[in-house]
Amino acid sequence: MSDIIRRDPRTEWIARNRLHPLYESVINANAGEVRGPTGLLRKNPHKVGFIGPNGIKRIDRLKGNGQGAGAVGRGKSSANEPVLALHQIEAPDFYIMVAPDLVGGRLTSHDKDVLGLAHKLCRTYEADERDQGRSSQGAVVAVCFGEMKEESLDLAGVDRLIHLQNDVFEGFAPEARLEAVAQIEQMYQPKHWLFPDSIHGGADLGSRLSARLGERPAVQAWQVDTQNTVCRGASSSIDITRATPRILLLLEECGDAIDETRHEAKALDVDAVEVSAVNIVDHGLMDVDPNAIPLAEAEFILSAGNGIHNWEQFHDAAKALGATEGASRVAVDDGFMPRFRQVGATGTWVTARVYVAVGISGAIQHMQGIGQCDKVVAINTDSGCDMVKRAALSVIGDSEEILEELVKIVNAHKGQVSPEGETLEKGSEHAA
């Protein structure tokens, strides 16, 4: 074949005439990638898009994503959501144990980082084995105590799950938990124990286990691989580089949380744990004055906005619920609440687990302030406001009526609990 480019006047003529019966076939004949004389990839701008129902040419620049994001709505977008690849392990050769904090029964972001790091270590060990011509698979095991509300353990990277749900592990039970992890250590001989270095109990349990096993942990570790660990020391003023030990207490953001795979979260067996004599007895949480807790770290906030007219009742409700009081900017500007109670961009950025917004429609500055809250409850008369869109539970109606009913229910509940004392409280805990 010669390199001379030959023209075909007939096909050119057909290609110019859109009404020609052979037009379609000629145009589509050299579909696919077209290279110009210099070898550059050429796109035919005339072939982009399609003819819409009313004869107008349409170009879809959304690559098929327009439907889900646009008018069709949520139902379809969730159906379109790709199913993540399942990471399966038949028979693990080694284990990496992670003991998440499970604050309020859910994984914290700290827990997820630690799980992500566990997987990173797992992959490195597997790659090392592969280099030496062996194949081995590791499993990341979450050792959980007490009540569990987390539903997406599989998405957080839990291959195997040890869930110890027994009365002895409920509440504050460091000794019982230590016995349990020591027994798990004996049964499975894991390659590593990872704990979040947090005030929610992770640091405590990790330290207890290392003292029991007589192994020196890396504490406040933030950069970990299979060889070396970098941890903070001397009140975070120095970095200590050392060989990676078996027990690690990890700082936040030590690894990247799992987000591209699903995991099995299969239950792993543990023999019944024997708890010998207990020296520490838990008597439950104390009642603290909720308004003495700084707003930024309060767990439960009842917040008032422009929709409140009966302030007496609001304060009574906060007292009955045992909630810390908050306010929107309007309520503060109008003089109903002190400035240090203001939630939002100019006030305090709160981290409450439960935030009840009464009569707050949700200015963007206020929504920024509650960005870290888990559960938001909105009580409002306007069903279209931003707060209702954000809230997990929205109640549309007059706040005064609803607060009144709520206080009644809470008082009835308290009356039920307190006279019989601890026994009933404990009973209800077990039921939950």
Added chain:
Amino acid sequence: MQPNVISLVSIGRHPQSGRARRSEQDGRALELGLKLSGSHLQVAHAGAYDSTFSGSAEETVLRQYAGMGLKQMTVLKQSSDADVIPSLSHYLESQSAQVVLLGVRAESGESSGMVPYLLAESLGWPIVSRVADIVSIENGEAEVLLALPRGQRRSVTVTLPFIATVDNAAPEPRQTAYGPGQRAQFNAVDTPEVLDELRINWVEAPAKPRPKRLKVIKAKTAAERFKAATAKAQGGSGKVMKNESAQEKAQAIFDLLIEEKVIR
């Protein structure tokens, strides 16, 4: 009967200047000890005590502790690269301590916070961490308030003898008085010394600022990126109650609060 309380103190480090100072949490532990047993409180420090001691930064700090109202203080002679656990546990056993108070974490050295746990393990005593207050000590049991996150308190009883680490939520330490601090006596005690061999191989460097985690948007198309950049409130999957009676609405809120365990 007055319980035999021992507070252990360490050399702190000022977060800005890096100078030696009275440690925050150890100061609180000492304050709690003074509350429990007043002038009978014993205070010990494990560290260097040699010819260079007088006039050193360490002495200044120890005298700051002593200035809180101590007549005397025990110094367990240890070199700077020693493991203090054997020495401390030997001392605590010999003094038949009932309550041992420490800070949660030292402000210098490895600051792993393991000392109280290792002491508890070697002595076989229970340990309670992050104590906000010790309410009472009676009949061989102590009632202790633990500091939890978010300003919560947990009440716990623990059998004597025990070790407690003191949280920042405990009452602030009193001001130190210079004169009494200078007049305080140091009792140097010779104790077994064990070299900390693991630590020799470690490399220490000034702390690097940790890289900030970037907000990685893994969107594949422009539309997804746009959504990620402009998305206002996630979810929108919340339950909305409109036409129910006020009582039903209140009940729904109450159920949620109970489920989240904010109402007990």
